Amino acid sequence: MPLHVPPAPAPALRTVLTALSSPTAVREARTPSLLRARGPVTPELPLPVHVLDHVAADGVPSVRLAGWRFLIRSGERAVAAADTMPTADGWAFSRFFEGPYVTATESALRQAETMTQPFQPRLLSVPGLYMLTLWLHGDLTADAAAGRLQATDLLVPLAPAPPGIAAHRPHRVADLLPVLTLRSTPAPLLRTTA
Structure with a gap:
């Protein structure tokens, strides 16, 4: 298998396991697919979630770790995800959620396999x-907690992707980063003269 999934910090995994074993946490999450899950649910495929803060004038991206995401599996498929976040004391459970990114992540991981x-998978x-x-x-x-994009790394936009960017198509960072930078830069305000 070409994917080398990094191990999540043990305290982050423990917070997810604790939340999964709490009927109150699951019920309050209001994720219907997690509530309807038959049989045991397990957190799998921990992925570090990094955030692209900005790209410097020299083209170097600033990336930071925002947490770890676990896909929550029931049977043969992921039915939800659980996010954890770093705190001053270690790691804390953040939330359960479902939606298109859960399915898209699972699909992109299968595609990458x-x-x-070989690659180390992360989310950006x-x-x-x-x-x-x-x-x-x-x-x-x-x-996995270090956020350094390499020009030869691949980015696979997950569906739904922004208009004009194809979902589930691998792009080299060197090719996609300029597009992302241009698209996320606010347009200058036009001044009109009277």
Whole structure:
């Protein structure tokens, strides 16, 4: 298998397991698919979630770790996801959720498993475009919490992707980053003279 899924911090996993075992946490999450799940549910495929804050004038992206996401599996498929976030004391459970990104993440991971080159999977959020990508990092020994995009890494936009960006199509960072930078830069205000 070409994907080398990094281990999540043990305290982050414990917070998800605790939330899953709490009927109150699951009920208050209001994720119908998690409430309807038959049989045991398990957190799997932990992925570090990084956020693209900005791209400097020299083209170097600023990326930071925002948390870890676990796909929650029931039977043969992921029915929800659980997010954790770093705190001053370690890790805290953040939320359960469902929706298109859960299915899209699972689909993109299956797609990445068919590639010949090995990768370390991560998620990269681009808040300025309301976009989430599967980030396939080429350095398998890298610390998953370290956020350094390499030009040869691949980004696979998850559906729904912004207009004009094809979902589930792998792009090299060197090719997609300029597009993301241009799209997320606010247009200058036009001044009119009277």
